[in-house]
Amino acid sequence: xxxxxxHASSWAAALVRISPYTFSAIGIAISxxxxxxxxxWGIYITGSSLIGAAIEAPRITSKNLISVIFxxxxxxxxxxxxxxxQTKLESxxxxxxxxxxxxxxxxxxxxxGIIVGFANLxxxxxxxxxxxxxALSDAQNSTLFVKILVxxxxxxxxxxxxxxxxxxxxxxxxxxxx
Amino acid sequence: MYGFEALTFNIHGGYLEAIVRGHRAGLLTTxxxxxxxxxxxxxxxxxxxxxxKYGSYLQNEPSPLHTTTIVEKCTLKLVDxxxxxxxxxxxPMSTFLEYIRYGHMIDNVVLIVTGTLHERDVxxxxxxxxxxxxxxxxxxxxxxxxxxxxxxxxxxDTPLAPYFSECLTSEDLDDMNIEIMRxxxxxxxxxxxxxxxxxxxxATSEIMSDLLAFEADRRAVNxxxxxxGTELTREDRKKLYSNFGLLYPYGHEELAxxxxxxxxxGVMEKYPPYQAIFSKMSYGxxxxxxxxxxxxxxxxxxxxxxQQFHYAVFFAxxxxxxxxxxxxxxxxxxVAQNQKSRIHDSVVYMF
Numbered sequence: 030x031x032x033x034x035x036h037a038s039s040w041a042a043a044l045v046r047i048s049p050y051t052f053s054a055i056g057i058a059i060s061x062x063x064x065x066x067x068x069x070w071g072i073y074i075t076g077s078s079l080i081g082a083a084i085e086a087p088r089i090t091s092k093n094l095i096s097v098i099f100x101x102x103x104x105x106x107x108x109x110x111x112x113x114x115q116t117k118l119e120s121x122x123x124x125x126x127x128x129x130x131x132x133x134x135x136x137x138x139x140x141x142g143i144i145v146g147f148a149n150l151x152x153x154x155x156x157x158x159x160x161x162x163x164a165l166s167d168a169q170n171s172t173l174f175v176k177i178l179v180x181x182x183x184x185x186x187x188x189x190x191x192x193x194x195x196x197x198x199x200x201x202x203x204x205x206x207x
Numbered sequence: 208m209y210g211f212e213a214l215t216f217n218i219h220g221g222y223l224e225a226i227v228r229g230h231r232a233g234l235l236t237t238x239x240x241x242x243x244x245x246x247x248x249x250x251x252x253x254x255x256x257x258x259x260k261y262g263s264y265l266q267n268e269p270s271p272l273h274t275t276t277i278v279e280k281c282t283l284k285l286v287d288x289x290x291x292x293x294x295x296x297x298x299p300m301s302t303f304l305e306y307i308r309y310g311h312m313i314d315n316v317v318l319i320v321t322g323t324l325h326e327r328d329v330x331x332x333x334x335x336x337x338x339x340x341x342x343x344x345x346x347x348x349x350x351x352x353x354x355x356x357x358x359x360x361x362x363x364d365t366p367l368a369p370y371f372s373e374c375l376t377s378e379d380l381d382d383m384n385i386e387i388m389r390x391x392x393x394x395x396x397x398x399x400x401x402x403x404x405x406x407x408x409x410a411t412s413e414i415m416s417d418l419l420a421f422e423a424d425r426r427a428v429n430x431x432x433x434x435x436g437t438e439l440t441r442e443d444r445k446k447l448y449s450n451f452g453l454l455y456p457y458g459h460e461e462l463a464x465x466x467x468x469x470x471x472x473g474v475m476e477k478y479p480p481y482q483a484i485f486s487k488m489s490y491g492x493x494x495x496x497x498x499x500x501x502x503x504x505x506x507x508x509x510x511x512x513x514q515q516f517h518y519a520v521f522f523a524x525x526x527x528x529x530x531x532x533x534x535x536x537x538x539x540x541x542v543a544q545n546q547k548s549r550i551h552d553s554v555v556y557m558f
Contacts, residue, residue, distance in 0.1 A: 074217045081225025085232060158213045161221065162515055165228050 049135020056142025057114045063146030064107020071100035071157025078161035086168035096160025099185045103153040106192045110145040114138050117202040125205045134202040141198040148191020155184040209409045216516035219297045227524050233260040237556045243538050244550050274539040285528045286338045303518045306400050307525050311340030317389045323349045370395035390447040397423055397449050410517035423452035425500050431462045501555045
Protein backbone atom coordinates (compact mmCIF):
# COMPACT_ATOMS: atom_id res chain seq x y z
CA UNK A 30 0.00 0.00 0.00
CA UNK A 31 1.28 3.45 -0.89
CA UNK A 32 0.42 6.82 0.59
CA UNK A 33 0.83 8.18 4.12
CA UNK A 34 1.15 5.71 6.99
CA UNK A 35 -2.24 5.16 8.50
CA HIS A 36 -2.53 4.32 12.17
CA ALA A 37 -4.74 1.31 12.63
CA SER A 38 -7.36 3.03 14.81
CA SER A 39 -7.66 6.56 13.37
CA TRP A 40 -10.75 7.92 11.61
CA ALA A 41 -8.91 7.88 8.29
CA ALA A 42 -8.32 4.17 8.73
CA ALA A 43 -12.01 3.63 9.43
CA LEU A 44 -12.97 5.52 6.31
CA VAL A 45 -10.72 3.59 3.95
CA ARG A 46 -11.91 0.29 5.41
CA ILE A 47 -15.46 0.99 4.25
CA SER A 48 -16.04 -1.14 1.22
CA PRO A 49 -15.97 0.77 -2.08
CA TYR A 50 -19.12 -1.09 -3.01
CA THR A 51 -20.95 0.67 -0.16
CA PHE A 52 -20.02 4.02 -1.58
CA SER A 53 -20.99 2.91 -5.08
CA ALA A 54 -24.36 1.64 -3.96
CA ILE A 55 -25.13 4.81 -2.06
CA GLY A 56 -24.09 6.86 -5.06
CA ILE A 57 -26.41 4.98 -7.36
CA ALA A 58 -29.28 5.29 -4.87
CA ILE A 59 -28.80 9.02 -4.51
CA SER A 60 -28.57 9.47 -8.24
CA UNK A 61 -32.01 8.06 -8.85
CA UNK A 62 -33.68 8.85 -5.56
CA UNK A 63 -32.85 12.51 -5.22
CA UNK A 64 -33.43 13.16 -8.95
CA UNK A 65 -36.91 11.74 -8.66
CA UNK A 66 -37.46 13.85 -5.53
CA UNK A 67 -36.58 16.96 -7.53
CA UNK A 68 -38.79 15.95 -10.44
CA UNK A 69 -41.76 15.17 -8.21
CA TRP A 70 -41.39 18.37 -6.25
CA GLY A 71 -41.29 20.39 -9.48
CA ILE A 72 -44.28 18.57 -10.94
CA TYR A 73 -46.52 19.19 -7.98
CA ILE A 74 -45.55 22.87 -7.81
CA THR A 75 -46.43 23.34 -11.46
CA GLY A 76 -49.40 20.99 -11.48
CA SER A 77 -51.36 22.58 -8.66
CA SER A 78 -51.12 26.05 -10.21
CA LEU A 79 -51.88 24.70 -13.66
CA ILE A 80 -55.06 22.94 -12.54
CA GLY A 81 -56.40 25.99 -10.72
CA ALA A 82 -55.58 28.39 -13.54
CA ALA A 83 -57.09 26.11 -16.17
CA ILE A 84 -60.53 26.45 -14.62
CA GLU A 85 -60.93 30.03 -15.82
CA ALA A 86 -58.65 29.70 -18.87
CA PRO A 87 -58.92 26.16 -20.28
CA ARG A 88 -56.79 26.99 -23.30
CA ILE A 89 -53.57 26.91 -21.27
CA THR A 90 -53.61 23.21 -20.38
CA SER A 91 -52.01 21.68 -23.48
CA LYS A 92 -49.24 24.23 -23.85
CA ASN A 93 -48.28 24.25 -20.20
CA LEU A 94 -47.77 20.51 -20.06
CA ILE A 95 -44.33 21.37 -21.43
CA SER A 96 -43.34 22.52 -17.95
CA VAL A 97 -44.35 19.16 -16.56
CA ILE A 98 -42.37 17.43 -19.30
CA PHE A 99 -39.25 19.43 -18.45
CA UNK A 100 -39.58 18.34 -14.82
CA UNK A 101 -40.06 14.74 -15.92
CA UNK A 102 -36.89 14.95 -18.01
CA UNK A 103 -35.01 15.54 -14.80
CA UNK A 104 -36.16 12.19 -13.43
CA UNK A 105 -35.17 10.51 -16.69
CA UNK A 106 -31.65 11.90 -16.40
CA UNK A 107 -31.44 10.34 -12.95
CA UNK A 108 -32.56 6.96 -14.27
CA UNK A 109 -30.09 7.03 -17.16
CA UNK A 110 -27.17 7.91 -14.97
CA UNK A 111 -28.16 5.26 -12.43
CA UNK A 112 -28.20 2.63 -15.16
CA UNK A 113 -24.83 3.78 -16.49
CA UNK A 114 -23.36 3.72 -12.99
CA GLN A 115 -24.54 0.27 -12.25
CA THR A 116 -22.92 -1.06 -15.41
CA LYS A 117 -19.64 0.28 -14.04
CA LEU A 118 -19.76 -2.04 -11.05
CA GLU A 119 -17.38 -4.98 -11.35
CA SER A 120 -16.30 -7.66 -8.93
CA UNK A 121 -12.77 -7.55 -7.63
CA UNK A 122 -11.18 -10.28 -5.53
CA UNK A 123 -11.15 -9.61 -1.77
CA UNK A 124 -7.40 -9.15 -1.70
CA UNK A 125 -7.71 -6.15 -3.96
CA UNK A 126 -10.88 -4.68 -2.47
CA UNK A 127 -9.11 -2.05 -0.39
CA UNK A 128 -6.47 -1.14 -2.96
CA UNK A 129 -6.21 2.52 -3.85
CA UNK A 130 -7.57 1.83 -7.29
CA UNK A 131 -10.69 0.12 -6.00
CA UNK A 132 -11.34 2.88 -3.55
CA UNK A 133 -10.96 5.38 -6.35
CA UNK A 134 -13.52 3.58 -8.45
CA UNK A 135 -15.94 3.43 -5.54
CA UNK A 136 -15.54 7.10 -4.77
CA UNK A 137 -15.97 8.02 -8.44
CA UNK A 138 -19.31 6.28 -8.62
CA UNK A 139 -20.38 7.84 -5.31
CA UNK A 140 -19.45 11.34 -6.46
CA UNK A 141 -21.14 10.87 -9.79
CA GLY A 142 -24.32 9.84 -8.03
CA ILE A 143 -24.28 12.85 -5.72
CA ILE A 144 -23.55 15.27 -8.55
CA VAL A 145 -26.40 14.04 -10.66
CA GLY A 146 -28.83 13.69 -7.78
CA PHE A 147 -28.44 17.14 -6.34
CA ALA A 148 -28.12 18.93 -9.67
CA ASN A 149 -31.38 17.34 -10.71
CA LEU A 150 -33.01 18.21 -7.39
CA UNK A 151 -32.44 21.92 -7.80
CA UNK A 152 -33.14 21.78 -11.52
CA UNK A 153 -36.51 20.14 -10.88
CA UNK A 154 -37.36 22.76 -8.26
CA UNK A 155 -36.32 25.60 -10.55
CA UNK A 156 -38.33 24.35 -13.50
CA UNK A 157 -41.32 23.65 -11.27
CA UNK A 158 -41.48 27.12 -9.77
CA UNK A 159 -41.04 28.79 -13.15
CA UNK A 160 -43.66 26.46 -14.61
CA UNK A 161 -46.14 27.55 -11.96
CA UNK A 162 -45.57 31.22 -12.74
CA UNK A 163 -45.73 30.41 -16.45
CA ALA A 164 -49.16 28.82 -16.11
CA LEU A 165 -50.54 31.73 -14.11
CA SER A 166 -49.12 34.35 -16.50
CA ASP A 167 -50.30 32.49 -19.56
CA ALA A 168 -53.82 32.45 -18.12
CA GLN A 169 -53.78 36.24 -17.90
CA ASN A 170 -51.91 37.09 -21.09
CA SER A 171 -51.08 34.48 -23.69
CA THR A 172 -48.19 36.38 -25.24
CA LEU A 173 -46.11 35.74 -22.12
CA PHE A 174 -45.94 31.99 -22.53
CA VAL A 175 -43.09 31.71 -24.99
CA LYS A 176 -40.97 34.27 -23.12
CA ILE A 177 -41.25 32.46 -19.83
CA LEU A 178 -40.58 29.17 -21.58
CA VAL A 179 -37.14 30.50 -22.54
CA UNK A 180 -36.38 30.98 -18.84
CA UNK A 181 -37.48 27.42 -18.20
CA UNK A 182 -35.20 26.10 -20.90
CA UNK A 183 -32.23 27.79 -19.26
CA UNK A 184 -33.31 26.29 -15.98
CA UNK A 185 -33.49 22.79 -17.34
CA UNK A 186 -29.95 23.12 -18.69
CA UNK A 187 -28.78 22.91 -15.07
CA UNK A 188 -29.79 19.28 -14.86
CA UNK A 189 -27.95 18.60 -18.08
CA UNK A 190 -24.72 20.07 -16.66
CA UNK A 191 -25.02 17.71 -13.72
CA UNK A 192 -25.53 14.70 -15.99
CA UNK A 193 -22.53 15.58 -18.17
CA UNK A 194 -20.17 15.97 -15.24
CA UNK A 195 -21.59 12.84 -13.61
CA UNK A 196 -20.95 10.76 -16.70
CA UNK A 197 -17.42 12.10 -17.04
CA UNK A 198 -16.78 11.22 -13.38
CA UNK A 199 -18.15 7.74 -13.82
CA UNK A 200 -15.84 7.12 -16.77
CA UNK A 201 -13.04 7.22 -14.21
CA UNK A 202 -14.47 4.28 -12.36
CA UNK A 203 -11.97 1.63 -13.42
CA UNK A 204 -11.63 -1.26 -11.00
CA UNK A 205 -8.29 -3.07 -10.69
CA UNK A 206 -7.93 -5.92 -13.18
CA UNK A 207 -7.85 -9.41 -11.74
CA MET B 208 -38.29 31.48 5.78
CA TYR B 209 -38.75 34.52 3.61
CA GLY B 210 -37.76 33.87 0.03
CA PHE B 211 -38.25 30.10 0.10
CA GLU B 212 -42.03 30.02 0.25
CA ALA B 213 -42.08 28.94 -3.37
CA LEU B 214 -40.90 25.51 -2.28
CA THR B 215 -43.84 24.61 -0.06
CA PHE B 216 -46.66 27.09 -0.65
CA ASN B 217 -48.20 25.12 -3.49
CA ILE B 218 -48.79 22.05 -1.34
CA HIS B 219 -51.80 23.64 0.30
CA GLY B 220 -52.26 26.94 -1.44
CA GLY B 221 -51.31 26.44 -5.08
CA TYR B 222 -54.72 25.50 -6.39
CA LEU B 223 -56.57 28.24 -4.56
CA GLU B 224 -54.04 30.89 -5.51
CA ALA B 225 -54.47 29.94 -9.16
CA ILE B 226 -58.25 30.13 -8.75
CA VAL B 227 -58.17 33.56 -7.18
CA ARG B 228 -55.91 34.79 -9.96
CA GLY B 229 -58.45 33.47 -12.44
CA HIS B 230 -61.15 35.46 -10.65
CA ARG B 231 -58.97 38.54 -10.77
CA ALA B 232 -58.82 38.23 -14.53
CA GLY B 233 -62.60 38.55 -14.51
CA LEU B 234 -62.69 41.94 -12.80
CA LEU B 235 -64.13 44.73 -14.93
CA THR B 236 -61.64 46.84 -16.87
CA THR B 237 -61.76 50.47 -17.91
CA UNK B 238 -63.24 49.45 -21.26
CA UNK B 239 -66.09 47.64 -19.49
CA UNK B 240 -66.76 50.66 -17.30
CA UNK B 241 -66.83 52.92 -20.35
CA UNK B 242 -69.43 50.66 -21.93
CA UNK B 243 -71.48 50.70 -18.76
CA UNK B 244 -71.30 54.46 -18.50
CA UNK B 245 -72.83 54.75 -21.97
CA UNK B 246 -75.93 52.83 -20.94
CA UNK B 247 -79.29 54.51 -21.07
CA UNK B 248 -81.17 52.39 -18.55
CA UNK B 249 -80.76 49.47 -16.21
CA UNK B 250 -81.66 46.87 -18.82
CA UNK B 251 -78.70 48.05 -20.89
CA UNK B 252 -76.52 47.61 -17.86
CA UNK B 253 -77.84 44.10 -17.40
CA UNK B 254 -77.08 43.34 -21.03
CA UNK B 255 -73.50 44.57 -20.74
CA UNK B 256 -72.97 42.70 -17.51
CA UNK B 257 -74.22 39.49 -19.06
CA UNK B 258 -71.01 39.38 -21.11
CA UNK B 259 -68.94 39.49 -17.92
CA LYS B 260 -68.64 37.00 -15.07
CA TYR B 261 -71.83 38.38 -13.55
CA GLY B 262 -73.86 37.07 -16.46
CA SER B 263 -75.16 33.91 -14.86
CA TYR B 264 -76.23 35.78 -11.75
CA LEU B 265 -78.26 38.46 -13.50
CA GLN B 266 -79.80 36.59 -16.38
CA ASN B 267 -82.87 35.38 -14.53
CA GLU B 268 -83.93 38.70 -13.16
CA PRO B 269 -87.30 39.97 -14.40
CA SER B 270 -87.33 43.13 -16.42
CA PRO B 271 -88.09 46.16 -14.27
CA LEU B 272 -84.66 45.97 -12.64
CA HIS B 273 -83.76 47.79 -9.51
CA THR B 274 -80.29 49.00 -8.55
CA THR B 275 -80.51 47.09 -5.29
CA THR B 276 -81.14 43.87 -7.24
CA ILE B 277 -78.05 44.40 -9.34
CA VAL B 278 -75.93 45.06 -6.27
CA GLU B 279 -77.43 42.09 -4.45
CA LYS B 280 -76.70 39.65 -7.27
CA CYS B 281 -73.17 40.91 -7.74
CA THR B 282 -72.56 40.55 -4.00
CA LEU B 283 -73.88 37.01 -4.32
CA LYS B 284 -71.12 36.24 -6.80
CA LEU B 285 -68.53 37.55 -4.36
CA VAL B 286 -69.99 35.39 -1.61
CA ASP B 287 -70.01 32.28 -3.82
CA UNK B 288 -66.38 32.80 -4.78
CA UNK B 289 -65.45 33.31 -1.14
CA UNK B 290 -67.30 30.24 0.09
CA UNK B 291 -65.76 28.07 -2.61
CA UNK B 292 -62.30 29.17 -1.56
CA UNK B 293 -63.03 28.87 2.15
CA UNK B 294 -64.24 25.30 1.93
CA UNK B 295 -61.14 24.22 0.01
CA UNK B 296 -58.67 26.01 2.28
CA UNK B 297 -56.61 24.41 5.03
CA UNK B 298 -55.01 26.07 8.04
CA PRO B 299 -53.61 28.72 8.19
CA MET B 300 -55.26 29.92 5.01
CA SER B 301 -58.74 29.20 6.33
CA THR B 302 -58.12 31.38 9.39
CA PHE B 303 -56.82 34.10 7.10
CA LEU B 304 -59.95 33.92 4.96
CA GLU B 305 -62.15 34.00 8.06
CA TYR B 306 -60.46 37.19 9.18
CA ILE B 307 -61.59 38.86 5.99
CA ARG B 308 -65.21 38.42 7.10
CA TYR B 309 -64.95 39.94 10.54
CA GLY B 310 -65.09 43.48 9.19
CA HIS B 311 -68.46 42.70 7.61
CA MET B 312 -69.67 41.07 10.81
CA ILE B 313 -68.90 44.25 12.72
CA ASP B 314 -70.80 46.31 10.15
CA ASN B 315 -73.80 43.99 10.38
CA VAL B 316 -73.86 44.12 14.18
CA VAL B 317 -73.82 47.91 14.11
CA LEU B 318 -76.49 47.98 11.40
CA ILE B 319 -78.88 45.85 13.42
CA VAL B 320 -78.28 47.64 16.69
CA THR B 321 -78.75 51.06 15.10
CA GLY B 322 -81.83 49.89 13.25
CA THR B 323 -83.34 48.52 16.43
CA LEU B 324 -82.66 51.80 18.16
CA HIS B 325 -84.63 53.58 15.46
CA GLU B 326 -87.36 50.99 15.78
CA ARG B 327 -87.08 49.25 12.46
CA ASP B 328 -88.29 45.74 11.88
CA VAL B 329 -85.66 43.05 12.47
CA UNK B 330 -86.48 41.12 9.30
CA UNK B 331 -86.04 44.22 7.20
CA UNK B 332 -82.67 44.86 8.79
CA UNK B 333 -81.56 41.26 8.28
CA UNK B 334 -82.20 41.60 4.59
CA UNK B 335 -79.92 44.60 4.42
CA UNK B 336 -77.03 42.85 6.14
CA UNK B 337 -73.99 41.91 4.12
CA UNK B 338 -74.09 38.15 3.43
CA UNK B 339 -70.43 37.67 4.28
CA UNK B 340 -70.98 38.94 7.76
CA UNK B 341 -73.86 36.75 8.80
CA UNK B 342 -73.60 34.50 11.79
CA UNK B 343 -76.10 32.28 13.54
CA UNK B 344 -77.44 34.33 16.39
CA UNK B 345 -77.49 37.64 14.57
CA UNK B 346 -81.24 38.16 14.92
CA UNK B 347 -80.94 38.09 18.71
CA UNK B 348 -79.05 41.36 18.59
CA UNK B 349 -82.35 43.23 18.43
CA UNK B 350 -83.13 42.21 22.00
CA UNK B 351 -80.12 43.76 23.70
CA UNK B 352 -80.51 47.03 25.58
CA UNK B 353 -76.93 47.89 26.41
CA UNK B 354 -73.50 46.70 25.51
CA UNK B 355 -73.08 44.28 28.36
CA UNK B 356 -76.22 42.46 27.29
CA UNK B 357 -75.12 42.60 23.69
CA UNK B 358 -71.96 40.79 24.66
CA UNK B 359 -73.48 38.35 27.08
CA UNK B 360 -76.44 37.30 24.94
CA UNK B 361 -75.02 37.17 21.47
CA UNK B 362 -71.46 38.12 20.82
CA UNK B 363 -69.66 35.91 23.31
CA ASP B 364 -70.12 32.94 20.98
CA THR B 365 -68.97 34.69 17.85
CA PRO B 366 -65.42 35.34 16.66
CA LEU B 367 -65.93 39.00 17.61
CA ALA B 368 -65.87 38.18 21.33
CA PRO B 369 -62.21 39.06 21.99
CA TYR B 370 -62.68 42.48 20.44
CA PHE B 371 -65.23 43.50 23.03
CA SER B 372 -62.99 43.80 26.03
CA GLU B 373 -62.52 47.52 25.48
CA CYS B 374 -66.18 48.21 24.83
CA LEU B 375 -67.94 46.73 27.79
CA THR B 376 -69.84 49.45 29.54
CA SER B 377 -73.30 49.44 31.00
CA GLU B 378 -74.32 52.56 29.17
CA ASP B 379 -77.38 52.38 27.06
CA LEU B 380 -76.91 52.29 23.36
CA ASP B 381 -77.41 55.54 21.50
CA ASP B 382 -76.10 56.84 18.21
CA MET B 383 -72.85 58.25 19.51
CA ASN B 384 -72.00 55.19 21.59
CA ILE B 385 -72.75 52.90 18.69
CA GLU B 386 -70.33 54.73 16.43
CA ILE B 387 -67.70 54.61 19.13
CA MET B 388 -68.41 50.90 19.56
CA ARG B 389 -68.04 50.31 15.84
CA UNK B 390 -64.71 52.08 15.71
CA UNK B 391 -63.40 50.38 18.84
CA UNK B 392 -64.33 46.95 17.49
CA UNK B 393 -62.77 47.71 14.15
CA UNK B 394 -59.60 48.91 15.84
CA UNK B 395 -59.32 45.67 17.83
CA UNK B 396 -60.04 43.64 14.68
CA UNK B 397 -57.36 45.41 12.65
CA UNK B 398 -54.76 44.96 15.36
CA UNK B 399 -55.63 41.28 15.71
CA UNK B 400 -55.43 40.74 11.96
CA UNK B 401 -52.11 42.57 11.85
CA UNK B 402 -50.64 40.38 14.58
CA UNK B 403 -51.90 37.26 12.83
CA UNK B 404 -50.25 38.29 9.58
CA UNK B 405 -47.00 39.04 11.38
CA UNK B 406 -47.09 35.54 12.78
CA UNK B 407 -47.52 34.07 9.31
CA UNK B 408 -44.31 35.73 8.19
CA UNK B 409 -42.83 35.87 4.70
CA ALA B 410 -44.38 37.72 1.79
CA THR B 411 -47.85 37.51 3.36
CA SER B 412 -46.81 39.53 6.38
CA GLU B 413 -44.93 42.08 4.31
CA ILE B 414 -47.76 42.79 1.88
CA MET B 415 -50.56 42.57 4.43
CA SER B 416 -48.71 44.90 6.80
CA ASP B 417 -48.67 47.51 4.08
CA LEU B 418 -52.33 47.04 3.19
CA LEU B 419 -53.52 46.99 6.80
CA ALA B 420 -51.37 49.98 7.72
CA PHE B 421 -53.00 51.96 4.93
CA GLU B 422 -56.42 50.88 6.17
CA ALA B 423 -55.57 51.92 9.73
CA ASP B 424 -54.27 55.31 8.60
CA ARG B 425 -57.29 55.90 6.40
CA ARG B 426 -59.63 55.12 9.27
CA ALA B 427 -57.68 57.47 11.52
CA VAL B 428 -58.11 60.31 9.04
CA ASN B 429 -61.81 59.56 8.55
CA UNK B 430 -62.43 59.38 12.29
CA UNK B 431 -60.66 62.71 12.72
CA UNK B 432 -62.59 64.44 9.97
CA UNK B 433 -65.94 63.01 11.05
CA UNK B 434 -65.46 63.95 14.66
CA UNK B 435 -64.49 67.56 14.06
CA GLY B 436 -67.18 69.66 15.70
CA THR B 437 -68.81 66.82 17.62
CA GLU B 438 -68.72 66.13 21.33
CA LEU B 439 -65.98 63.53 21.02
CA THR B 440 -63.09 64.59 23.23
CA ARG B 441 -59.48 64.44 22.13
CA GLU B 442 -58.61 61.55 24.42
CA ASP B 443 -61.58 59.56 23.19
CA ARG B 444 -60.63 60.28 19.63
CA LYS B 445 -57.07 59.13 20.25
CA LYS B 446 -58.34 55.90 21.76
CA LEU B 447 -60.01 55.02 18.48
CA TYR B 448 -56.80 55.08 16.44
CA SER B 449 -55.08 51.72 15.80
CA ASN B 450 -51.70 50.96 17.30
CA PHE B 451 -49.85 50.43 14.05
CA GLY B 452 -49.44 52.06 10.68
CA LEU B 453 -47.40 54.88 9.28
CA LEU B 454 -49.12 57.46 11.47
CA TYR B 455 -48.48 55.63 14.73
CA PRO B 456 -47.59 57.18 17.16
CA TYR B 457 -46.62 60.74 16.27
CA GLY B 458 -49.18 61.27 13.54
CA HIS B 459 -51.89 60.19 15.94
CA GLU B 460 -50.74 62.75 18.52
CA GLU B 461 -51.09 65.47 15.94
CA LEU B 462 -54.35 64.24 14.46
CA ALA B 463 -55.97 64.05 17.88
CA UNK B 464 -55.72 67.81 18.29
CA UNK B 465 -56.90 68.80 14.81
CA UNK B 466 -59.94 71.00 14.69
CA UNK B 467 -60.45 71.49 10.97
CA UNK B 468 -59.59 69.94 7.63
CA UNK B 469 -56.68 72.21 6.85
CA UNK B 470 -54.95 71.14 10.04
CA UNK B 471 -55.51 67.52 9.03
CA UNK B 472 -53.98 68.27 5.66
CA GLY B 473 -51.01 69.88 7.39
CA VAL B 474 -50.42 66.75 9.45
CA MET B 475 -50.81 64.34 6.53
CA GLU B 476 -48.54 66.24 4.20
CA LYS B 477 -45.60 65.37 6.40
CA TYR B 478 -45.88 61.74 5.28
CA PRO B 479 -44.71 61.26 1.66
CA PRO B 480 -47.17 58.50 0.69
CA TYR B 481 -50.11 60.60 1.82
CA GLN B 482 -48.73 63.87 0.59
CA ALA B 483 -49.44 62.75 -2.96
CA ILE B 484 -53.08 62.14 -2.06
CA PHE B 485 -53.62 65.40 -0.29
CA SER B 486 -51.82 67.50 -2.86
CA LYS B 487 -54.38 66.46 -5.47
CA MET B 488 -57.09 68.33 -3.63
CA SER B 489 -57.25 72.07 -3.47
CA TYR B 490 -57.82 73.78 -0.18
CA GLY B 491 -61.11 73.31 1.59
CA UNK B 492 -62.26 70.40 -0.60
CA UNK B 493 -62.98 67.22 1.26
CA UNK B 494 -65.44 65.45 -1.04
CA UNK B 495 -62.66 64.17 -3.25
CA UNK B 496 -60.81 62.73 -0.27
CA UNK B 497 -62.87 59.52 -0.22
CA UNK B 498 -62.28 58.91 -3.90
CA UNK B 499 -58.55 59.69 -3.54
CA UNK B 500 -58.28 57.16 -0.72
CA UNK B 501 -60.14 54.53 -2.72
CA UNK B 502 -57.84 55.08 -5.68
CA UNK B 503 -54.75 54.69 -3.52
CA UNK B 504 -56.18 51.55 -1.95
CA UNK B 505 -56.95 50.04 -5.37
CA UNK B 506 -53.42 50.84 -6.55
CA UNK B 507 -51.91 49.01 -3.57
CA UNK B 508 -54.30 46.07 -3.92
CA UNK B 509 -53.38 45.61 -7.58
CA UNK B 510 -49.71 45.58 -6.61
CA UNK B 511 -50.34 42.65 -4.27
CA UNK B 512 -50.84 40.43 -7.32
CA UNK B 513 -47.31 41.06 -8.54
CA GLN B 514 -45.86 38.52 -6.14
CA GLN B 515 -46.68 34.83 -6.04
CA PHE B 516 -46.95 32.32 -3.16
CA HIS B 517 -48.62 34.40 -0.46
CA TYR B 518 -52.10 34.90 0.99
CA ALA B 519 -52.51 38.62 0.44
CA VAL B 520 -53.89 37.98 -3.06
CA PHE B 521 -57.07 36.64 -1.43
CA PHE B 522 -57.52 39.76 0.65
CA ALA B 523 -56.75 41.95 -2.36
CA UNK B 524 -59.24 40.12 -4.56
CA UNK B 525 -62.06 40.47 -2.00
CA UNK B 526 -61.39 44.17 -1.59
CA UNK B 527 -61.19 44.76 -5.34
CA UNK B 528 -64.52 42.99 -5.86
CA UNK B 529 -66.10 45.10 -3.16
CA UNK B 530 -64.79 48.23 -4.86
CA UNK B 531 -66.18 46.98 -8.15
CA UNK B 532 -69.59 46.44 -6.56
CA UNK B 533 -69.45 49.99 -5.20
CA UNK B 534 -68.63 51.21 -8.70
CA UNK B 535 -71.55 49.27 -10.18
CA UNK B 536 -73.89 50.64 -7.57
CA UNK B 537 -72.84 54.20 -8.34
CA UNK B 538 -73.13 53.69 -12.10
CA UNK B 539 -76.56 52.05 -11.75
CA UNK B 540 -77.83 54.83 -9.53
CA UNK B 541 -76.56 57.52 -11.90
CA VAL B 542 -78.12 55.80 -14.89
CA ALA B 543 -81.41 55.14 -13.09
CA GLN B 544 -81.70 58.74 -11.99
CA ASN B 545 -80.52 60.15 -15.29
CA GLN B 546 -77.48 61.90 -13.85
CA LYS B 547 -74.85 60.50 -16.17
CA SER B 548 -72.72 63.61 -15.95
CA ARG B 549 -71.85 62.67 -12.39
CA ILE B 550 -70.80 59.12 -13.14
CA HIS B 551 -67.10 59.86 -13.31
CA ASP B 552 -67.14 61.54 -9.90
CA SER B 553 -67.00 58.32 -8.02
CA VAL B 554 -65.96 55.42 -10.23
CA VAL B 555 -62.50 54.07 -9.39
CA TYR B 556 -60.92 52.37 -12.38
CA MET B 557 -58.80 49.33 -11.66
CA PHE B 558 -57.05 48.13 -14.78
